[in-house]
Amino acid sequence: MYRIRFHGRGGQGMKTASRILGSAFFQQGYEVQDAPRYGAERRGAPVFAYVRAARRTIQERGIILEPDLVIVADDSLVPMPAAGVLQGVTPRTVLLISSGETPETWRHRLNIAGPLLTLQAEAAAGAEQHFVGTALAGAAARLVGVITLLALEQAVQLELAGLGGETLSSNLDQALAAYELMAPQAGLVSEGEALAAAAYQRPDWVELPLDEADAAAAAIHAGATSVEVRTGLWRTLRPVIDYQRCNRCWWVCSEFCPDSAIRVNAEHFPEIDYDHCKGCLICVAQCPAHAISAIPESSEAQP
Amino acid sequence: MTRTLITGNAAAAWGARLAGAEYVPAFPITPQTEIIETLAGWIDAGEMECRLVTLESEHSMITAAGAAASTGVRVFSATSSQGLLYGMEMVYAVPGYRAPFVLVNVSRGVQTPVTLEPDHNDVLAARDSGFLQLHCATCQEVLDSTLIAYRLAEDHRVRLPALVNLDGFYLSFTREPVEIPDRAAVEGFLPPYDPETTRFHAGEPVSQGVVVLGGAYYSYFRYEQHLAAQRALEVYDEVAAEFAQQFGRSYDAVETYRSEDAEIVFFMIGSFSTKAKDAVDRLREAGQAVGLVRPRLLRPYPAEALRRALDGKKGVAVIDQNLSMGMGGVLHGELAGALYGRAGMPSVLASFIGGLGGRDIAAEEFYEMAAVTRRACREGSTPPPRLLYTADELRQMRKLQAVAHAERMEGKQ
Amino acid sequence: MSDETITLYKHMKDLPSNRLLGTGTPMCAGCGGLLAIHQAYDILGEKTVFVNAAGCMTLLAVYPYTPFRGSWLYTSMASAPAGAQGVRDALDIQLARGRIKPEEDLQVVVLTGDGAAYGMGMSSTSSAIEHGLDFIYLCYDNEGYANTGQQSSPATPHGARTSTSTGPQGFGGHKKDLFAIWAAHRPAYVATVIATEPVDLARKIEKAKGLKGSRLIIALSPCPTGWDFDPRETVEIGRLAVKTGMWPLKEYENGKVTHTRVPPKRAPVEEYLEKQGRFAHLFHPRRNEAMLAEIQARVDDYWAGVEADHG
Known part of the structure; x- marks a missing residue:
């Protein structure tokens, strides 16, 4: 097969x-x-x-x-x-x-x-x-x-x-x-064999322990754990801010970022959080100073 | 403590009142309505400190119940039949919150056709939901089971909602003498609700009821509910023992009546089981070794206690007041599953379907079920399933059909 | 917006920058609904419990990840307002009995899509308003059952192509007027918003937050996936919805409806429609003049009514 x-x-x-x-x-x-x-x-x-x-x-x-x-x-x-x-x-x-x-x-x-x-x-x-x-x-x-x-x-x-x-x-x-x-x-790929039943690695089944109800409920007892999900990996195009042209109206790009991935730094410049930016490029379209451009993600430039 | 004549519905309401229920999301439906009316009356009269809110459906009612329990108050609610079915999406959803509350169901046959009187198809539709299920046979048991249900559901080792079931009409509207315990005694038995950590308030974020993707993760959460329900078996025994000590009334997970030396036993749930006890007494007088085994607790299923109760019996007459179309009685199938392949178990499990839509079960029918089961044991074969339905009932049915189809029949002539 | 309203938000630069909603949600890139939620959440603050119905935003919280710094409860498609009722009542009971302190109290916020708000959840919403439930309802309206691939919903606009209306005329029904249905209940507050007008949105959320009782807000939420446009266009398309008069920004309070943005000279609706793949069949292979005129006429009628009321 x-x-x-x-x-x-x-x-x-x-x-x-x-x-x-x-x-x-x-x-x-x-x-x-x-x-x-x-x-x-x-x-x-x-x-x-x-x-x-x-x-x-x-x-x-x-x-x-x-x-x-x-x-x-x-x-x-x-x-x-x-x-x-x-x-x-x-x-x-x-x-x-x-x-x-x-x-x-x-x-x-x-x-x-x-x-x-x-x-x-x-x-x-x-x-x-x-x-x-x-x-x-x-x-x-x-x-x-x-x-x-x-x-x-x-x-x-x-x-x-x-x-x-x-x-x-x-x-x-x-x-x-x-x-x-x-x-x-042509023909480099060959059909694989089925998993043999004569000798196999036994599944290490366990007895599921009865856990405390609060641990065993589908509930999250913490805030904003989603920051651990690196949605930046979805991106194929990367918005890049040209700080020479940025006129620090960070409230525009930051407010219009659906993913809360543009923050303002101490100097009032916007900063893109590439771990989470999904590359929608709304910021590129909305920047009043046209200071944000989109460049292709290369395989080296992993966030 | 006072002993007074009250209905099964009033007993359920007393259970909620004595348990100190703080919140009652409600929706009326026959034959349950009297429960919420009774509670509303007490609340309006200032006799009960509680908030009752009428939602626009049982679906909303059960949602509000689960949400309020998750927020930190003791919740009571009640429904019946179509109402339970209408709320069924949430009946399956709220146990996963692991926030306990008590829901009383007053059994009533489900449509189509519409009817008012009881059978157990409504509550059995909730069988696999994660709700624990306690089934009552008397009005006293309704009150006591409500209190026990809170202790059981709220136990740290369980944390699942519980359903207390009583039969419409036969208990709901029937007055019987009931001992109403003192509030102080109940407080000694049932401590205030502890919402534990799943509780909405500022400062401690909780995201409750979230999506779980991936079969292995999903399996964990679902199986944990099962394990908690199973743990409820031993917790039930503890709670029932404490209840007996405090109030002098014993409620084993499996009630046995004259079954110790019995050869044949009736097996059933609900209020008709008191009729079965009567039949057992008469059969004993006639020299037959017959008894009754009645699970009070249906979820968790007390399989081990049932095996103990049925060990060495020759035959069991399983009376199902429910019907799984194309399969038969639900209790019969479940019992067979619990006994199969175990040494010493009865070889004959005879299946009888009776009491659908409140159809009575006559004393003679109990005697005959015992006789059929005894004969099957002698012959070593299991009889075919039997619907309790007489020739006279069929004649009456035909008469109604003649009226219902009058025009068509005339046309044919 | 009336000038006597005291607001913190006069210009975009006044808007909060706290970004309470966590990053890393599984929503589509360019999601107009998420845009509205993050803006609203910054104003509502952490002391909220969102009660969610089945929809795109169900997937905001996928174990063990949640973007909320406050709390969240998932209920069902039909019954989020009933969940809010249960939470609110339970909070009130505990406040009355001193089991929680006033500073531990939460704002209860129902969050649903249009499928729930305009359809399945309408019964429980109506019940909540009738009870005078003290809550905020935030509907992200992406005009279809977007989470399942944009089938037509009771909020789908006339003529739009959805995965269940693929013919040359698109969706045959007309978008339900949920604002009017909600307002007919005479709740404390009803408003329409769009995240592409963030100051208007902020002032309405701010106002709702300051009121008691049932406060209901519909956020038109441009959806790149379901409406078929490039994600970078989300804000532009939202602006066009307002400029063309397709999405009137208004509020209801004390029996009175006020338009908070009256486009001085409305752009033709086709400027909005032609940017979206879901309306492409109205332009290609040939223009569907009748349908375009019908859509324009409905919008013109609406605004004629508004001018008559105000005139």
Whole structure:
């Protein structure tokens, strides 16, 4: 069975990517399971989706714990423990990261020996609108080595039928180009084995103790603990204040920041809390002095 | 202490009054309404220091009850049937606050069709909610159970809300002699409400009832409610023992009546169980070794005490005043689960459905249920489930149908 | 706004900078509802207990993280005002009996979306006002069941595309006039606000805070996800809602409705509509002149009525 996990951010089309790959396998005669997973977080937050494909009925359910292929749409997610990109990765797992950096850089950074590939997939708006996920689905189709170009094409057309002419053809181009690009690595991903029952690690079940009611209620006995959640990781664009141009009317950008992520310092300058700024860029739009600009987050510039 | 003639509803109201309930969110519904009217009357007359607020629905009423208990006051409320069902979202929600209060339910059959008289489908819909459940057979027990319920629910080891159940009409509107304890004696038994740490006031922030994402975290909080409910079994025994010492009335989690040497026992909850006691006496006079086993406590389920009570019996006639469509009696299934695979347990659990919508259970029917169960034990086979329903009742039913369908029948002629 | 009102907030620079609402909430980037809540919370202060109904803001507190420095109680979609009743009554009982000190008292604030306020929770809200419950109700109105993906709600405007109104005419119903429904109960105070007019919002929250009884506030909350616009546009779109007269800023007190911002020359509604994907079908592939005229006419009618009242 093939077990494939897609990691990205809400809005990058991970669900669609998993469905394109799922449909391509299905066109190819495979039994398929595909599903997205998301929690409380919204657009920009880490999400993942997964695909299983096999020549027999798939009985497994839920999250893939030991993937054969991990695809990452946003390289800033890789070092983020909460995103779980590297969860269950073994030396035989193939990693495909959408990144401008080389595989060597990533292999060194992550200190992993297994196969690792990069591909710079980017979203585009306007007439040429396409999603990061479409290219990655095309790349994945080639990496498993059992999906034909025709099956991929049919899958893209099926899954993106609702988007209409230009968008569909733009996405299709992306998928097919990525498929071609991965030709040298065709078949790099192999099917994983099922967990054997003959010898297994016993689950360390415990007797749940009866705890005090106040600890055992879903209640939080503290204030503003949410500051521990680093929503800054959602950001793909970073607002940066040019203090030369800032005229210290901090009440504008600070008041209009939905996330309370702009504070005023002792010199009455606004300061952006990059641990929590989600990158909505309202401050960029509202700054009367045009002193705030948006720059892309690079993978080195983690908050 | 005075002994006086009062209804089951008045007994429930006395329970709330003596417990020093400070807040009563209310909504009227037959056959419960008399409880809130009685409390309102006392409050208006200055005899009870309490605030009663009529909400616009039971859903709101139970929300307000849980919210007020979380804020730090002793709360009492009461409902029945559709009202309990209307509030069911919150019946399942508020136990998770771990802020105890007492809710009396006056059982009444649920719609459709609408009816007024009792069966236990209403309260059994709350079975898996996290509320503890105490089921009463007499008006005295209603008052006493309300007091016991507060002690149990508020115990530091439990902290879950409790439902006290009484049958509509058969107890709610029926007067019986009830000993009303003195307030001072009750104060000795039931200390003031301690809201512990979950209490809204400035200076100590609490976020209560928050979202928990992730199956393992969610499982923890849900299972903790189960563990607390289970711990309530031993706490109940302590509380009941203390109650007996203070007031001279004993309420074991499982009431047994002439069951020690019995071969066949009736198994049921609620007010009809006193009729079963009568039947036991008559059957004993007829030379039959029959007894009664009645769980007072339905949640937590006193499985161990039931196994002790039923050890060595030949057969059990389980009388369910409820109906799970497509399955049968709820108590029957639960008892089978508690006994299955244990040595010494009765081999025959006969299932009888009776008393739906307040339908009476006649003495002869008790005798016959005992006979059917005895025969099954002899033959070594479990009889099919039986609805207590007579040929005459079916004839009467047919007559009503003839009226209800008159036009259609005429048309056919 | 009447000049005799004494206020701390005359200009944006007078607004508090305490930022009581913690960072790190799971709301969408650019959330107009969160914007209103953080502004309101700075004025309400820590001595509050929010009683929440099912909606986007359910997810403000996900164990073990809460953004509140004060307290919070989650109830259900239909019954947050009843939860407020229980909390308020229990606080009053304890105050009367000396079990809590007056300085430990809390302002009880119901926080719900439009799904609860305009629909499922209306019965319990009506009951709370009828009881004269001493509480503040803050509705973040994002004009749809946004938490589940923007299905149409009783607050969805006419013609808007939602995930349950995807046809060429959009949503066929008309946004309910909740302000009028609430005001008909004759509570202590009713107001509409929007976080993109923060001084107006602050003065209304300040006024509500100073009053007793039921005080109800509806905050139109531009929603980048549900209304389909770039998150950086949240403030601009909110301003256009006011400039076009689509969202009148007003308050009700002592039987009288006062408009706190009367746009001197209203911009055409399409300036507001065309910036949002949920109205794109009114402009592309061709302009739906009839629908645009109908929406404009409704707004014009409304303001004609206002001018008649004041004239």
